[in-house]
Each structure stands twice: as structure tokens, then as C-alpha cells.
Amino acid sequence: xxxxxxxxxxxxxxxxxxxxxxxxxxxxxxxxxxxxxxxxxxxxxxxxxxxxxxxxxxxxxxxxxxxxxxxxxxxxxxxxxxxxxxxxxxxxxxxxxxxxxxxxxxxxxxxxxxxxxxxxxxxxxxxxxxxxxxxxxxxxxxxxxxxxxxxxxxxxxxxxxxxxxxxxxxxxxxxxxxxxxxxxxxxxxxxxxxxxxxxxxxxxxxxxxxxxxxxxxxxxxxxxxxxxxxxxxxxxxxxxxxxxxxxxxxxxxxxxxxxxxxxxxxxxxxxxxxxxxxxxxxxxxxxxxxxxxxxxxxxxxxxxxxxxxxxxxxxxxxxxxxxxxxxxxxxxxxxxxxxxxxxxxxxxxxxxxxxxxxxxxxxxxxxxxxxxxxxxxxxxxxxxxxxxxxxxxxxxxxxxx
Numbered sequence: 001x002x003x004x005x006x007x008x009x010x011x012x013x014x015x016x017x018x019x020x021x022x023x024x025x026x027x028x029x030x031x032x033x034x035x036x037x038x039x040x041x042x043x044x045x046x047x048x049x050x051x052x053x054x055x056x057x058x059x060x061x062x063x064x065x066x067x068x069x070x071x072x073x074x075x076x077x078x079x080x081x082x083x084x085x086x087x088x089x090x091x092x093x094x095x096x097x098x099x100x101x102x103x104x105x106x107x108x109x110x111x112x113x114x115x116x117x118x119x120x121x122x123x124x125x126x127x128x129x130x131x132x133x134x135x136x137x138x139x140x141x142x143x144x145x146x147x148x149x150x151x152x153x154x155x156x157x158x159x160x161x162x163x164x165x166x167x168x169x170x171x172x173x174x175x176x177x178x179x180x181x182x183x184x185x186x187x188x189x190x191x192x193x194x195x196x197x198x199x200x201x202x203x204x205x206x207x208x209x210x211x212x213x214x215x216x217x218x219x220x221x222x223x224x225x226x227x228x229x230x231x232x233x234x235x236x237x238x239x240x241x242x243x244x245x246x247x248x249x250x251x252x253x254x255x256x257x258x259x260x261x262x263x264x265x266x267x268x269x270x271x272x273x274x275x276x277x278x279x280x281x282x283x284x285x286x287x288x289x290x291x292x293x294x295x296x297x298x299x300x301x302x303x304x305x306x307x308x309x310x311x312x313x314x315x316x317x318x319x320x321x322x323x324x325x326x327x328x329x330x331x332x333x334x335x336x337x338x339x340x341x342x343x344x345x346x347x348x349x350x351x352x353x354x355x356x357x358x359x360x361x362x363x364x365x366x367x368x369x370x371x372x373x374x375x376x377x378x379x380x381x382x383x384x385x386x387x388x389x390x391x392x393x394x395x396x397x398x399x400x401x
Contacts (some may be wrong), residue, residue, distance in 0.1 A: 014279025014296035015145025016100030023109035036114035046091035058239035163261035169231035172215035288336035
């Protein structure tokens with residue numbers, strides 16, 4: 001049996017970054033990942049603001065492409081914002097996770113690929129690969145970074161609290177230069193009943209003439225529409241109706257999907273004994289836009305500070321970690337929850353069109369504040385501009401008469 005200070009189960013952005021930091025600080029760390037390589041389950045749209053690279057000390061090698069333009073498209077409305085400067089990047093998700101794992105090894109930690117945790121008992125973690133080979137690891141701290149499955153924190157499924165469920169599917173397609181060019185350096189989001197009822201869709205550019213086309217849906221009944229098609233239907237509709245190509249005009253490199261099980265109000269179990277949960281395992285993803293990488297890595301850094309205190313004997317549990325996470329995320333995420341459930345499940349198509357139309361009064365910086373910093377007061381500024389213009393038109397018509 002091997003002994004570690006910390007065993008991190010799950011090598012996504014949260015788990016990989018957590019293990020990376022701890023290993024760099026000299027702790028004896030094991031990072032365990034159920035997939036045999038990082039090309040497996042390679043789901044994440046992974047668009048992020050430019051400052052993410054600097055904040056988490058990430059190299060250019062994890063970037064698929066930069067972006068400096070953003071579009072929001074509804075059933076009838078298109079709004080566009082752009083900049084002469086790079087605004088952000090789209091990650092190559094597999095390369096990002098590979099880099100984090102390599103960092104763990106560079107700093108003296110161990111990485112086990114292809115090993116799933118099938119049991120944990122106090123300080124002992126039991127790992128097994130597809131061949132049935134097992135490993136026992138003794139650890140002072142166990143980190144649950146297993147995403148929505150929360151497989152460490154909830155060994156007994158009966159203990160699971162209720163979660164809201166969302167489903168995402170994504171195509172990675174190869175296209176011709178002529179088709180790719182309009183989407184180079186451009187993030188495109190789709191809203192509305194035609195493109196993606198009960199959720200949203202997207203087109204993100206990748207390197208080497210590849211595009212990511214995806215749809216995410218909340219797995220609940222729509223208040224207006226009686227029937228919602230499966231996500232693949234809307235992905236293929238975006239390819240056909242918006243990109244304007246048929247099945248013979250692109251090569252489907254891969255199709256992948258994922259589930260988010262999210263605790264409304266962030267009532268997750270953050271810790272139990274020597275177990276601490278991070279990333280999607282504690283609903284760190286923003287429910288409105290599905291963005292999770294930045295927040296997962298942020299949460300990992302918060303967790304590391306508390307893990308160090310725990311290992312030093314300064315605290316007996318991870319209660320302060322939970323308090324800090326809720327202080328940072330609960331208020332803003334609650335607003336995102338409310339807005340997402342209204343827009344995706346309750347609003348009419350006309351109301352979505354009207355809402356996006358009003359955003360034309362916002363600058364590029366202001367729209368980025370809404371989408372990536374969740375400063376929703378900027379949206380209401382756009383609404384005010386929309387209403388003011390409408391009022392001035394009414395008064396102008398009176399003057400003419």
C-alpha cells in the first residue's frame with residue numbers, strides 16, 4: 001500500500017489544478033483518472049476570457065484558438081460585438097488536462113490513468129483499472145473531483161440530495177476553409193425556440209479548420225412548448241440552417257456529451273471527514289452559461305488553502321472551505337439559476353428576441369461583463385436604452401402630428 005498526503009480522484013480542471021498546486025508545494029500527491037487518456041470524454045466548449053491564462057499560469061500550448069468577436073443569435077435577431085484585440089481563447093480541453101497532469105508529475109506527484117475509485121474507507125482509497133488490477137492508497141486527505149457523479153462524496157446513492165439536471169452534446173466537425181472563415185476568432189451563441197429551446201447552442205472555432213457545434217438543455221418540461229427534440233436534432237439544425245452545409249460538406253471527427261447535476265441554491269455536501277469535494281462535484285459551474293473551467297480552478301485554489309491547514313493540524317474539518325465557496329458563488333449563482341430557468345423554460349420566442357435586441361445598446365466590454373463576469377446590471381442598462389429609444393420615437397411621432 002502506498003501512502004500519500006492527498007489523493008485527488010478525477011483529473012478534470014478542478015482535480016488537475018488542485019493536484020498541481022499541492023505537488024508544487026511539496027506534498028506527496030496522487031492524481032487518479034478513470035480514463036486511460038485525456039482524449040476520452042473530451043467534452044467542454046471551453047471558451048474563456050484572456051485573463052484566465054495569466055490567472056492560472058497556463059501556457060499557449062493548451063489553447064486551440066483565440067477569439068475577438070461574439071455573436072448572439074435568436075430565432076429572428078442577431079447581435080454582434082467585436083474588438084481589434086484578442087478577448088479570449090478556446091481551450092483544447094484534452095491538452096489542458098494533459099498539461100495539468102504533467103505538471104503534477106513534474107513536481108514529484110504521481111498520476112494513475114485508467115483507474116476508477118470503487119471504494120474508500122476512512123483514509124484508504126481503492127482503485128481499479130479495466131483489467132481488474134487494484135491499488136490501495138492510504139491518504140490523509142481525499143479530494144472528490146469526479147464531477148457530477150460525486151462518486152467519493154456519495155458512496156451511498158441514497159444519501160444524494162436532489163439535483164437539477166442539464167445535458168450537453170457537442171459535435172467536432174472538420175470543414176472547408178470557406179466554411180470555417182466566418183467563424184474564425186468568433187464565438188456564436190444561439191437562443192430561442194428554433195435553435196435550442198430549454199437551453200442554448202453554440203459554435204466555437206478550433207484549430208486546423210475545426211468547429212465545435214453544441215447544444216445544452218435543462219432536463220425539465222418547457223412551460224410553453226409541449227415537445228422538445230433531443231440535443232442532436234438542434235445541433236444538426238444549426239449546421240444545416242445557420243452554417244448552411246449538408247452532411248456531405250463536413251467530416252464529423254467526434255461526438256461527445258456530458259451531464260451536469262447541479263444543486264439549486266448550492267446545497268451540496270462540500271466535505272465529510274477527511275473528504276473534500278471540488279469543481280462540478282459542488283456545482284461550481286455557472287448554470288446560466290455552463291461555464292465551469294475558470295470556476296473549477298478557482299475553487300481548487302480555495303480548497304488547497306484549506307487542505308494545507310487541515311494537514312498542518314490548524315483545523316479539524318473543511319467548514320471554512322464551504323463558507324468561502326458560498327460567500328463567493330451563492331448570491332451570483334442564484335441570480336444565474338433564476339435567469340436561466342426563466343429564459344430557457346418559461347420565455348416565449350418573442351420575449352427572447354426582444355431581450356437580445358435590447359443588448360445592442362451595450363458595448364463589447366459590457367456584454368463580456370454579462371457573459372463572463374455575470375454582472376447582470378449591465379443587461380438592465382441595455383433594457384433602459386431600448387425603452388428610452390422607444391419613448392423618444394413615440395414623442396417624435398406626436399411632434400410630427
